[in-house]
Every structure is written in structure tokens, then in C-alpha cells.
Amino acid sequence: MTDASTLATQVVFAVIALVTIASGILVVTRRNPVAAIACLVVHFVATACAYIVLSSQFLGAAQVLVYAGAIMVLFLFVVMLLAVDKQPDPGAASGLGRKVLVAACALVLITVVGRAVAQHSAGPAAAGTLAPGVEDSIQWLAADLMERHLVAFELSSMVLIAAMAGVLVYTTRRGREMPGGTP
Amino acid sequence: MSGLALLHSVVPASWAILLAVTLFAIGACGVLLRRNAIIVFASIEMMMNAANVLFVAMADSWDHAAGRIFVFFVIVVAAAEAAVGLGIVLALYRLHGTVDIDRASLMRG
């Protein structure tokens, strides 16, 4: 790769990273839940872009499909269903001490990990990697998934089914009204 | 897509790791500082997302497929978990009429 394209890639990644962080902060700080969820959508999309830059294209696509597409829709659905923005705001701010403590811990985490990372960069290339030069990552990903991790793959489908069943079980009540008047 | 695939990007791993940790910390703040259950849940999703970023970054840096597979499964489980969690939020709403998680305590003090 040329230096220019390297630099370009890195700049792109930096921009994407900034967007991700900014939208993340927005999610946490918005009063209005709908606004927060919207920011979260942006966050996930930006993350998907980051995946693509980090040469996991399939995951980027999956991220958009599943996270931004399905999970966020689910969130929005619930938010709208509960008409949360029309309810009295329960998001009264936490006490100052709490905020300070949490901020401190977060900063500690970031700095500590940052310093650690600064000291170590290279990692081992373990067995079973893709040989450098092989270009078709998605194919390889699929092969790995279906061959070596087939059991886990099937089990994950069971997880989904269990989740569905569980949700159905405890969220349906016969003949019971939800407060707010919606059925 | 063979021409376009980049197996190993030139993004320094440290940047990506730092990004992951930052997102994780932001998510943690959200979990702890917000009382709205839905936002808390959203923050949890952010934290899982941050973990995903980390896996992807490492898979990229070390050219290892395991990271990507792991992310795949995390996304699956996250979806399931989002469904269940939001179901819980609904149940919480039914019980207390509010999504304030501080009200979700049966204990008196």
C-alpha cells in the first residue's frame, strides 16, 4: 500500500471513531428517549463502518442488518409503545457523588488500558489463521463457521428460539389492559 | 468481492482498542447514571458493541478468524437478549407503571 492510502485509511478510521464516540455520548446524555435511540442507530451504523475499515466486511453488513435494522427497530417499537416520552420524566439526574465516582472509574479504565496498549502492540499469529494473501474472507468465514463451529451455530439458533418463547410467555397476559390504555 | 477485501488493515491496533475501551466506558456511564430502563438497556447494547469492536480489531490485527466468528455469535446473542430484555422492560412497565429502574426494587430501604 502506498503511504497516501495508508494515511487516508487512518484518517477515515479516525473520523469514524469520532462519530462513534460522539453518538455514544449523545445516547447517554439525551433526555428524550426517542432522541437517544436515534443516536444509537447512528452509533451502530458508524460501528459498522468501522468494521468495514477493519477488514470485517461481512460483520459490518451483519451489524447494519441485525443491530441497526432489527434491534433498534425493536427499541423504537418499545419506546413508542410505552409512550415513554409522554410520561413524567424519570430520568432525574443522579447525585453528584455518583457521577463523580462513575466518571472516575471510567477514566481509570480508559487510561489504564490505554497505557497497557501503548506498551504492547504485536500479537501472536495463532494457528488456523488465514494465510496472508488469501483474499476471500467471507468465504473463509463461512467455512469456519459451518465446519468448526457448527454446533455453536445450531445452538445459537436455539438461543433465539428460547428467547422468543420466553418473551412470549411473560409478556402476554390474557385480557389484561396495559396502563396507558393500549391493548 | 475478492479485489476489495482487505485482510489486514493499516489501522493501528492500539487506536481500535482505545476506541473499544472508550465506548465501553461510555456505555458503563450510561448504565449507571440513567434511570430510564430503556436507556440503560441501550447502554448495555453499547457496551456489548464495544466488546465487538475489540474483537474485530484484534481479529484484524492478528489476522485471526476466531475474533470474527465470536462477533458473529455475539450479535446473535445480543439480538436474543435485546428481545428478552425489552420484554422485561415491558413487564416492569406493567407492574409499576413506569420504567424507572429505581422503582423496581421490592426492598424497602
Added chain:
Amino acid sequence: MQAVMLGVIPLLPAIGFAILGLFGRRMSNGQVRLVACGVIGLAFVAALLSALPVLLGRLESATSGAVVVNAAARSVEVSLWEWLPLGARHGASPELHGERFLEHLSIPFGLYLDPLSAVMILVITGVGFLIHIYASEYMSHEGGYWRFFTYMNLFVAMMLILVLGSSFPLMFVGWEGVGLCSYLLIGFYYQQEVPPQAGLKAFLVNRIGDAGFLLGMLLLLLTFGSLRYAELFPRVAGASEYVGTGLAVATAALLFVGAMGKSAQFPLHVWLPDAMAGPTPVSALIHAATMVTAGVYLVIRANIVFQAAPEMSAIVAVVGLVTALMAASIALVQTDLKKVLAYSTVSQLGYMFIAVGVGAYAAGLFHLVTHAFFKALLFLGAGSVSHAMGGELDMRKMGGLAKKLPQTRWVMAIATWAIAGLPVLSGFWSKDEILTGVVTSTLPQAMKWAIWGGALLGALLTAFYMYRLYFMTFRGEPRWDEGVHPHESPAMMTLPLWILALLSAVGGVLGLAAWTGARNILHHALEPVVFPGTMVLGREALEHGTELGLAIVAIVVAATGALGAMFFYARRSDVPARAAAALPRLRELLRGKYWMDEILGALFVRSTLSLSALAARFDRKVIDFGVEMSGFSAGLLGEALRNLTSGRVRTYALGVLVGAAAVVSWMVLR
């Protein structure tokens, strides 16, 4: 045989105490009387049987098991059991001033009968028996009859242990025991306000003395390694380098402090007049005849220790003199019959200490015996008067009782004659022997003649106030209130009075003076007890003529006192009032008992009370505060920790975060 007889003596009153203590509540007055007087009477018989061989010197040395008979010392020692085995090895002789004597220390519970303790037990059981008989009638109208005799029997048992104990610790047991009984009996009328306070005062003042006694014992133990008389005193006698040392003075001083407390010497005399709040038989037995003489007994018993510190011995005599004069002067202005007798007791005890202070131990013992006779008689007679007058004790409300109470009047007359030291009754002989002892002592001339003069002045005062008592009570015009019908006491009360009167009269034969040519029985009997000639308190010789001359001087002085009293009080006259008016300040001083109670109160009582108030405040503010704080902080901690399990999700999440941050940091930074 001897052992059994000896052991029985204190055992009998103890048994009486046990029976009355356990069953007395359910016994009738007659049964109580029988038990109480019976055990004392039997103890007297046992004492007589044990004491006679010892006093007459008819002993043969022998050692059989626990009994050691020493003919030379005229002693019988019976070790009943091993009481305080403090040492690992027995039998080896420790070194003087050595470090290892405590390994061999073993204090047995033993009884020691020698001429001194023989005389004491005869007095205790004999006079005690008479007083018990008297009291059985006197107290018959009081409540708590059985309780009274329970305490009385316990007292006699303890007093006997005191004088029969073969070592100082055992004497101390009896010492404390009689102190306890004194407290119990003074405060016998506990429902009233004054008696319990008086009992407490007696006990506390005694305690001061006890502290001195214990320290003195400790010094003796550390210096000589033993506290058993048979072991200790020979060692002291043989330690010529001990004489006159500061250690010897300190030891003697501390023992004397103990004697001062128990025998009411200045300044620890303040409890005795207040002790008159107890029933009259108690005053007679405890505060005249026996308990208060324990201090004198102590000094005579430990005479070798005092002889080793001649300066201290002299101080003892001086303290005795000061006490004698002070108490006699206060007695001059007392109006309560028993209070006069109480101060008189303090004064006479002072005389006994003068005697033992100058080394005339036999004289001191002699006076102890005669004083027991006539003072007990005086107290019992006072009880008779009070019984006749319906409980009245103020002499200003008496007078002219001679016709109404003839028997009481005559025995009191005998007793007063005796205590005044007029010939030929017992008091004359004992007081005279004390005076002679002062003159023949080896103290410096100026000192001993000053003491002699002071004692003579005391005799003058004694005669005066005693005859004042007699005349105010029995002669002169009747002054009693309406509704009082004086009548003579019943036979049970008057019989002991007559016996005591007889003893007061003829008791003098025990110690006839040298100029009569007769043998001084007590002096001779006491010889092995006192260690003559080895120590510094020797005797000077005195010609019989000089002795007789001095005796006559004493007689004249006493007679002057008596006649003076007669002049003042026998007829209705205003002489006392005029004399009082002429010397108002003196009168105030005497009336106020030299302000002794006030001084001691300010010095000790108030400071102790403020110290305890301070301590109480400290206890509340600091210690209680601390304790409450610890409880409070436990509560605080609980409040804080409560949040850990609040049930609030966010709190738990915060905990997780903090913990995770900590763990990650540790892992990364390690």
C-alpha cells in the same frame, strides 16, 4: 487434749453464730438466749481450763504432731491445718533478707496460747458472758433479738481468733471480723438514720488503720520471712542490726497505725463516740472491753518490733497521752451519758498506749483488764439507767436517781471510784502501775516527767468528769420529764452488774505494786511474752519509798478531781454555768470536740467526694460516651453498608463497575 480444748474456744461461739444465723428467725427468745449465752459460757469454761496451766507455768515441752508446747515460752501452739501454703518447699530455714524465703512460706491456721492470749481470752469470754446475760434481758423488748445475738456470737468468735491466732494474717482475719461485727452492731437499728452512718464511719476509719496494719505486716514478711509469732519474734530478737533502723521505725509505725484505727487513738478516734448509736450492750462489749483493746493487744504481742524502734515507741506513748488528754477534756462538757463513757474509753485507751509506749507492757495489759471490768460495768449501768428512764440518756434530765435505782447506783459508785483511780480498787493499781512504768522507763528525763505530768493531769480530768457523771445522774435534784417512771432493772441485768462490780473492786490483786511487797501476778505471768533485756526499752530501778510517794501524789490528784466534781455538781448550783460563762471559747472548743470531725471531713471526706464526683463525670462523659459511640458507629456502619443490598439495580451495577475497574487496573499495572 490441749489442742481440742484450745480449738473449742473460738469454735463454740462460731457454732452459736451458725445456729442463730440459720435458725434464729424461727427460734423463740428463750431459745436464742440459751444458745447465745450458753456457747459463751462454755467457751469461758474451756478458756479457763486451757489458760490456767499456761498462766501458772505448769507446762512441759512437747511436740506431738500439730501441737507444740514450749515450757520456756509458756506457750501452746496448735496448727490446725495448712491455711496458706504459699511456698513450694517447707521446713528449710530461709535466709534473712534473702530472696528465696517466699519459697518456704506457709501460713497455718493455728492457735497460739501463751500468757498474753490466755489473759485476753479469759477477759473476752468472761466479760462477754456477763454482757450476754445482761443483754438477753436488756434487748428482750427489741425487734431482731436473734439477729443481735447472731452478730454478738460472731463477734466473740472473731475476737477470739484475733487473740488466739498464731500468726499475723490470722490475727488480721479476726481483726477484720470484729470490724465487720462492729459495723453490723453499731448499725443494728438500721431503720433509723444515724446508726447506719455511724457504723459506716467506724468501718471506714478502721479501714485506714487496716491499711497501715497490712503494710506493716508486709514489711515484717519481707524483712524476716515469716509471720508466725513463734518463728518471727525470735528472729527479730536476734537481729541486732535491725534495731533503730528506718525500716524498724517504719514497720512499727505502720503497725501502730493499725492499732490507732482499732483502738481509737488520735486522730483516728472519731468513730468511737458515734458508735454509741448502737445498743448499750454493744458499747459495753465491743467498744469498751474487747474490740478497742485489740490495738493494745497488737502492740503487746509485737512488742519486740516496737522495742526495736525506740523512737517509735516513744511516739506511741506521746500519741497515747495526747489522746488521753484530748478525750478527757471533751468528756468534761458532754451531756449524753454514753458519750461521756465513750470519750472516757478513748482516754483510758490512751493510757494503755502510754504504758506500752514506754515499755511497761504488763501495766498496759493490767489496765486493759481492769478497764474491761469497770468500763463494761459503767456501760451496763448506763444501760440500766436508760432502761429505767425510758431510753433517756441526757444527764441534764436525770438527777436524784439514787433512791429509785439503788443497785445501779451502788455498782456505778464502785465503778466510778475504780476508774478515778482512787485506792484501793482495781483502777488505782493499774493506773498507778502505768505511772510507775513511765517513771522507770529509760526515756530522757524531761520527756518522761512531762508524760508523767500529763498523765496525772489526765487522771485529774478523769476523776472530775466521771464524778460529774455520777453526781449529775444519781445525786442532786430530780430533773426528769413528766411521764418518766424510773425503776430498778430486773435481776438478769443487775446480777452481771454486781459480778463486774466485784471484779472491779478486787481485780487489783492481779497487779499489786512493788511497794506493797506482794508479787505482781501479771508482771510475772507476762515475762516470757515480753523480751526483756535484749532490747533498748529497759527499766530503771525505783525505790519503794519513791514509788509510794508518787502513788500518794496520784491519789491526791484523783481525790481533787472527785471533790471538785462534787462541789460543782452534787448539789443544785450554778457553779458549772458560771464557769462555762467565764470561759466561753474553751467551752466551744470542747463542745466542738476540737473540730476533729470537721477537719477530717474537709481534709479527706470532701476531697474524696469531689474526686469521686470527678471520676463519675469522667465515667459518664468519656467512657459512656465512648461506649455509646462504638454502638453508634456500628449503627453508622450498618447504615452505610445497607446500601450494598438496597435492591436498586444501579447500586449493584456501580459496585460491579468499581470492582471491575479495580481488578483491571491491578491486572494491567502489576
